Amino acid sequence: MKVILLGYMGVGKSTLGQLLAETLDLHFIDLDSYIEKMEELSISELFERKGEIYFRKAESIALEEIIAKKEDFVLSLGGGTPVYGNNMKNIIEAPGVTSVYLKLNIHHLVEKLFQQKESRPLIAHYTDKIEFEEFVRKHLFERQQFYYMADHVLDVTDKTPSKSLENLIELFNLNT
Structure with a gap:
């Protein structure tokens, strides 16, 4: 089983x-961590030193490498990965890959991200919560068309990680 989580x-x-x-009992891969090892730079350093276009190319290459692996895995993508290049097309067409869009209610998403913004370079500069919410709504609207191309959609709003895991396993009809 090859599972790709996006959102x-x-x-x-x-x-x-x-x-x-x-x-x-599968190998877990975080795409950003994979890229950091591949490039020997943190994601923020990569953006700073080489720019977003370079990062997006590296991201596509890393995604293709991982999808081509023979062994099973669970892969967590960056939020923008499905939007760039042919990434979503490659995910959809990859044999043996199941993709799941993890969806969170916009209100919960804004609350959570606003509290975490210092640790997220893309949103760290926001100080006004209303302006921040407008950004997230617009950004999510632009990306959702790609997210909804996933094989499954799992709403994780108001769910603990263990409940979301239970729902995800039910989605695959797995008996563990």
């Missing part, structure tokens, strides 16, 4: 991905 930043892709991988 907006802050929805819990990495947390749920690690839990799913542990439960199914």
Whole structure:
């Protein structure tokens, strides 16, 4: 089984991905961590030194490498990964890959991200919550068309990670 979790930043892709991988005894891969090892730079350093276009190319290459792996895995994508290049097309067409869009209610998403903004370079500069919410709404609206191309949609609003894991496993009709 090859599972790819996608969705907006802050929805819990990495947390749920690690839990799913542990439960199914699969290898967990966080795409950003994979790129950091590949490039020997943090994501923020990569953006700073080489720019977003370079990062997006590296991201596409890393995604293709991972999808081509013979062994099973759980992969957590960056929030923007499905939007760039042919990434979503490659995910959809990859044999043996199941993709899941983790969806979080906009209100919960804004609340969570506003509290975490210092640790997220893309949104760290926002100080006004209303302006921040407008950004998230617009950004999510632009990205959702790609997210909804996933094989499954799992709403994680008001769910604990363990409940989301239970729902994800039910989605796959797995008995663990």
